[in-house]
Amino acid sequence: MNKIYTTQFGEANFPHLNKPDTQFNSQGIYQVKLLVKAVDAEGDINIINQIIDNEVSIQQNKRIDKKDSLLKVPLPFKSIEDGRIQFQFKSKFKPKLFDHNLDILDDNKFIWGGSIIRVNYKPASYYVPKTGVGCTLRFVSVQVKHLIEGNSALQGFEPIETNNF
Numbered sequence: 001m002n003k004i005y006t007t008q009f010g011e012a013n014f015p016h017l018n019k020p021d022t023q024f025n026s027q028g029i030y031q032v033k034l035l036v037k038a039v040d041a042e043g044d045i046n047i048i049n050q051i052i053d054n055e056v057s058i059q060q061n062k063r064i065d066k067k068d069s070l071l072k073v074p075l076p077f078k079s080i081e082d083g084r085i086q087f088q089f090k091s092k093f094k095p096k097l098f099d100h101n102l103d104i105l106d107d108n109k110f111i112w113g114g115s116i117i118r119v120n121y122k123p124a125s126y127y128v129p130k131t132g133v134g135c136t137l138r139f140v141s142v143q144v145k146h147l148i149e150g151n152s153a154l155q156g157f158e159p160i161e162t163n164n165f
Contacts, residue, residue, distance in 0.1 A: 002122040007044055007087065009145050010036035012115040017097060018107075019100055030140070031090035034119055041085035046078060048135050049121055055125035055133045071132025074119075089119050089139040096141040109149055116146040 020028025036044075050100040053071065059070055077087045097105035111117070120141045127133050 002124060004036060004122055004140055005036060005047055005121050007119045007121070008036055008040035009116050009118045010034045010040070010084070010087075011113075012111060012117045012148075013086065013113050015111045015113060015117075016102070016137045017095060017111045018109075020094070027092070029090050029092060030094055030108065030139075031088070032117070032119070032142070034060070034087045034089060035080065035084045035118065038079070038082060038083055038085055041077070041087070045085065047070065048076060048087065048137070051123045051125045051135050052133060055127060055135070057129050059133060070127075073128075073132045073134035076135055087119075089121055089137045091140075093137045095119075095139045096135065098141060098143045099147070100145050102143070105144060105147075111142070111144060111149045114148040115144055118143050 011034070013035055015032040016030055017032055020030050022028045033138075054068055056072075059088075063070075076089075079086050080086050097111070098103050119137075119139045120143075121137045121139045123135050123137055125133065125135050
């Protein structure tokens with residue numbers, strides 16, 4: 001069984017934590033991009049690199065007679081323009097959502113981009129011959145330190161008087 005790791009707090013970007021994203025998968029996928037300061041991301045980056053290196057060793061041992069090198073798929077993290085690291089977490093299953101007091105987050109509270117969160121996740125390595133070796137970050141649960149929420153249907157509106165027509 002994979003060990004569960006916990007990220008540092010960072011900013012949620014394009015979160016689909018309450019409802020699955022069905023844009024590219026009709027069954028839906030829960031996902032979030034987590035933006036973390038580079039210094040805070042080092043531990044998670046080391047974990048991911050170690051998992052990929054272990055999978056490369058396993059696959060190379062199975063391919064003793066082949067001399068070509070293994071391909072590597074894009075990493076589940078990247079450095080972005082402002083110097084932070086963006087991690088990509090996803091799962092077919094809805095993660096458990098907790099508030100800052102570790103109470104279960106109310107189902108009526110929707111996590112929007114800009115929320116400050118941290119993620120419990122299980123990294124999983126994989127190998128696909130045509131694409132290569134990679135690692136996916138499957139989240140288990142999310143803790144919300146600062147919740148940004150809203151309702152896009154009401155955005156920009158405010159109550160008005162109807163007698164002025």
